[in-house]
Amino acid sequence: MIEIRHLSKSFTLKDSRVDAVRDVSLSIEEGEIFGVIGNSGAGKSTLVRCLNLLETPDEGEIVIEGRMLSFRDGSVFSGEDKKPTGEKEKAALRRSVGMIFQHFNLLDRSTVYDNIAYPLRYTGLKKEEIDARVRELLELVSLTDKIDAYPSQLSGGQKQRVAIARALANRPKILLSDEATSALDPDATESILRLLRDLNRRLGLTVVLITHEMAVIKAVAQRVAVMENGKVVETGDVYDIFTVPQEDITKRFIASASPLSKIDKLIAENSPTVHTGPGELLVRLSFRGKCAGEAAISKISRDEGVAVNLVLANMEELQGRSLGELIAVVSGGEKNIENALNYLKEINVKVEVLRRG
Amino acid sequence: MADWLKQLLPNVFTYQARFVTSLQQTLEMMLRSAVLAFSIGLALGIVLTVTRRGGIRPNAVVYRLVDTLINIFRSIPFIILLIFLIPFTRALTGTAIGIKGALVPLVFGCVPFYTRQVEAALAGVDPGKVEAARAMGSGTLGLIFRVYLHEAVPDLIRVTTITLISLIGLTTMAGAVGAGGIGSFAINYGQNQNYQDIVAVCVIILLVFVSALQLSGNALARRATNRALFRRARGG
Numbered sequence: 341m342i343e344i345r346h347l348s349k350s351f352t353l354k355d356s357r358v359d360a361v362r363d364v365s366l367s368i369e370e371g372e373i374f375g376v377i378g379n380s381g382a383g384k385s386t387l388v389r390c391l392n393l394l395e396t397p398d399e400g401e402i403v404i405e406g407r408m409l410s411f412r413d414g415s416v417f418s419g420e421d422k423k424p425t426g427e428k429e430k431a432a433l434r435r436s437v438g439m440i441f442q443h444f445n446l447l448d449r450s451t452v453y454d455n456i457a458y459p460l461r462y463t464g465l466k467k468e469e470i471d472a473r474v475r476e477l478l479e480l481v482s483l484t485d486k487i488d489a490y491p492s493q494l495s496g497g498q499k500q501r502v503a504i505a506r507a508l509a510n511r512p513k514i515l516l517s518d519e520a521t522s523a524l525d526p527d528a529t530e531s532i533l534r535l536l537r538d539l540n541r542r543l544g545l546t547v548v549l550i551t552h553e554m555a556v557i558k559a560v561a562q563r564v565a566v567m568e569n570g571k572v573v574e575t576g577d578v579y580d581i582f583t584v585p586q587e588d589i590t591k592r593f594i595a596s597a598s599p600l601s602k603i604d605k606l607i608a609e610n611s612p613t614v615h616t617g618p619g620e621l622l623v624r625l626s627f628r629g630k631c632a633g634e635a636a637i638s639k640i641s642r643d644e645g646v647a648v649n650l651v652l653a654n655m656e657e658l659q660g661r662s663l664g665e666l667i668a669v670v671s672g673g674e675k676n677i678e679n680a681l682n683y684l685k686e687i688n689v690k691v692e693v694l695r696r697g
Numbered sequence: 698m699a700d701w702l703k704q705l706l707p708n709v710f711t712y713q714a715r716f717v718t719s720l721q722q723t724l725e726m727m728l729r730s731a732v733l734a735f736s737i738g739l740a741l742g743i744v745l746t747v748t749r750r751g752g753i754r755p756n757a758v759v760y761r762l763v764d765t766l767i768n769i770f771r772s773i774p775f776i777i778l779l780i781f782l783i784p785f786t787r788a789l790t791g792t793a794i795g796i797k798g799a800l801v802p803l804v805f806g807c808v809p810f811y812t813r814q815v816e817a818a819l820a821g822v823d824p825g826k827v828e829a830a831r832a833m834g835s836g837t838l839g840l841i842f843r844v845y846l847h848e849a850v851p852d853l854i855r856v857t858t859i860t861l862i863s864l865i866g867l868t869t870m871a872g873a874v875g876a877g878g879i880g881s882f883a884i885n886y887g888q889n890q891n892y893q894d895i896v897a898v899c900v901i902i903l904l905v906f907v908s909a910l911q912l913s914g915n916a917l918a919r920r921a922t923n924r925a926l927f928r929r930a931r932g933g
Binding site: 392394427431432434435437439441443445446447448449450451458459462490491492503506507509510 | 823826834835844848
């Protein structure tokens, strides 16, 4: 478990002060994939770099890997009795937390083998033990045939696999992922996300995943924190965040991951596909939870006598729960439309009128 | 063939023995000062990289001290540095002439240049790699040897080649104040006796030497890019 309490970190750039992380409190459960989403400059990267002390927070407390760390005036204190923490202890903490990066950060002049062996060397392990561990890790990330390759001979996805193997070399229980898929093509992104989910399940690995893409959160995270201007503005289950987002920034992130977001463009362009005649309505219907399984559209067109002309529709599975959304032009007389929409609201479909003809 | 050459380069043959000796002297000066200057320059380059702002062990006092000293010695033209250092050289080695006397000014002339080159080579190492190594628990020494120096090898080879070539220039200037070597040979016989053939042969030999250095430096640097220079046994 990771517990973050009232964490703050600021930087001084020339004359101006940047508050990168402002009074953030979060708790991340053991064995979960926890997403942190925010635009660039929101402070998410700084926040996660505080977790392995790559950055020293100005104030606050972190409980991680059974260690209690508190911060004051740029110094780190550990334990309840707040002993000053030395470089050795910080290095030990860093070894117990793995980290992967957007640009992989492999040593270009070392083979895959030597890259993965890096964190194992000078730790008192025997050569044979290192050898066995490297092979085990290569198997874990399905890259055994690349053992003697150099990073320049690998694809982006393969490089990230090597980086993951390297990060897991010392058997950490926590993996920090800083935009690990942002430099990858869609196929590689998917395979790396699958690998992370797999490692999370098989090893019980806690993953803290930073990203600016909602699609990544949607694909793997169980819970998510949304950051803006150094603050966590919203936290919760990914499904809840997706279905009932509270903050504007969250809504924007969700829209960015939804194929339905192009409706705004269609409306702005007054496209014929969203044309609404007199008395017709352009509506967005969101089906969540149980109602996602019902044949509501057939029902209203049969029982209420309305015509439903689909413009856009999408259905997703989020952690085994379905979430459906559709945008349609509804016609068939004012009274009928009202009855139809009331029925939908009754069965818990969220109805939003985008435009009236 | 030999006769024809003898006719073309009469003085080169007359002073053949001295010529060979002066070549040996140049090589000896170069090698001895290079070993010293490169060790010191590499160390200072690392110190600058590590202690600069945003480095892995920032230390403004040490950084500014080394930085200022290097700037001072870099701004003194070598021929003036040679004279300026004579008392110091004499105190240190007992003589200000010959190879022994040339060593001190050569090192002083070469170290600032090499330090800057090393600093630039190390600055070319992706900070992300350093950060990743830090995240894996590497300390200052680990970061220096296992990341900075390891990843900068191709660039270090390049800057070492450049510095070696500029060191040849310095040794010939040292020849002007009695250090011996090919520089003083060219001045004493080519310039003072006006034996043009000697000057021409000196130029050709230096040209060949510099080209050979540059070519082998380039080849080594290329070999070391994105791979180990010499393949180690795995796990070594």
